[in-house]
Amino acid sequence: MDIMKKWFWLCGLLFSIQLQAQHRQLNSGYQPNDSIILNDFANKSKKSYIIENIEFTGNKITKDFIISRELTFKKGDTISSDKLYHKLELSQQNLLKTSLFNFVDITDSVIRQDDFVHLKIQFRFIERWYLWPVPIFEISDRNFNTWWKEKNFDRISYGIFLNKENNRGRMESLRMLIRLGYDERYEVSYNIPYIDKKQTFGAAIGTGWIQNREVPFQTQDNKQLFIRLDDRYIYKNFYTYLVLTHRPNHVHQHLLQLKYNYFVFGDTILTLNPEYSFKSEIRNEYLSFNYQFTSDQRDSKPYPLQGSYFTGQLIKSGLGILKNDDLGMMELTGSYRKYWKLPKKLFFSTDWTGKISTNRNQPYFYETGLGFDRNFVRGYELYVIDGQSFILSKNAIKYAVITPKTGNIRFIKSEKFGKIHYALYANAFFDVGYVDDFRNYDEDDLSNQLLLGGGFGLDLVTYYDMVFRVEASVNKRGETGIFIHLKNTL
Secondary structure, three states: OHHHHHHHHHHHHHHHHHHHOOOOEOOOOOOOOOOHHHHHHHOOOOOEEEEEEEEEEOOOOOOHHHHHOOOOOOOOOEEEHHHHHHHHHHHHHHHHHOOOEEEEEEEEEEEEEOOOEEEEEEEEEEEOOOEEEEEEEEEOOOOHHHHHHHOOOOOEEEEEEEEEEEEOOOOEEEEEEEEEEOEEEEEEEEEEOOOOOOOOEEEEEEEEEEEEOEEEEEEEOOEEEEEEOOOOOOEEEEEEEEEEEEOOOOOEEEEEEEEEEEEEEOHHHHHHOOOOOHHHOOEEEEEEEEEEEEEEOOOOOOOOOOEEEEEEEEEEEOOOOOOOOOOOEEEEEEEEEEEEEOOOOEEEEEEEEEEEEOOOOOOOOOOOOEOEOOEOOOOOOOOOEOOOEEEEEEEEEEEEEEEEEEEEOOOOOOHHHHEEEEEEEEEEEEEEEEEEOOOOOOOOOOOOOOEEEEEEEEEEEEOOOEEEEEEEEEEOOOOEEEEEEOOOOO
């Protein structure tokens, strides 16, 4: 298995870096021997500081005002030693969560002392590489494990993905996608996080076209059945959207999206499954409105270990404006995740996710239960569990085999790629899920019953938000397997 070999090769490389490189703890830019703030915090000093000056170095592209937006203090503030330490720590986390920087180091120095200690705070950044003209060569199944079972090389997509992050140094992003092969897609989008002087409102716009010769038309025994026509496309989708965001502080964000959706389906699909589309029509056209609220208090986005995260979303599909746009579809989804740091390198996390749909009579192409994206019970990766509503709980206890460290790959000279951070975690997990499907009357089907899965895993976390997971699991049916995930599943 090539991907397993690559995974273990990467583990071996990181272990060798650990032996060669001089490393230190990640997220500790200020050290006890050179930081008056950290020393005073450790000694429970009652001093007060005045922030006399704030300096940024290493941000060759990123504008200063983008960085200042993420700080929890400003020049001229008077702050006690215990509060300043936490403000620095939180500011560092905020900056790393922007995904603009690989490293953020903080140092402090005393300018002068009178009744207060006057400080200069200096931030040193190693920026990421922002322009990614990435060749696409990917599998087009729901996940790697589904593809690996069949090893169907016809389900390969290829093309190019141009991603220009941090455009103009203002955290704006331009994305262009041309993907051919099994899953054809063409898309362009532009995101501006801040469009006002107070840096609280943002906007984005995008449009795209998807077309396929093969699509799933029905689910049987919790497996998708596919139909393919080599001489023409049987699924076409054009969409365009406008997004408005409001981020009043470092934690909360509101999002409003208006989206136009246009679908064309081959009549062969509707012959096989008349419930595939809305009203069994070849063309479906509708507007959708989406409101989302997010509260992110995690210490890290790609692999959080402490803090909490909540997101809630209301989607209304069919606004009654266009012809045949009176679909009456509305759903409410939500996710709450909590992360705890325990003694002796242990961590615990829990994730509760759910969806409620007001209209239970949904067409097949629109309906999603468990088995897609990050919504699955581990141990059931090979199954699709259709339904209109679901609840899912993922729980894990982790042990830091290698605590977060930094190192240098000697033969790579650029700091953007040669200086890396990495960590390795062993974990034990237990998941519970339930999918409500009012159309299902089969007792052997996985919907309308409690789903249980558990097992053990190994997580490798490294730079550019990469998370590699290998998990051995068993489900309620007694089925076992080893599954690979290339992103965080909790």
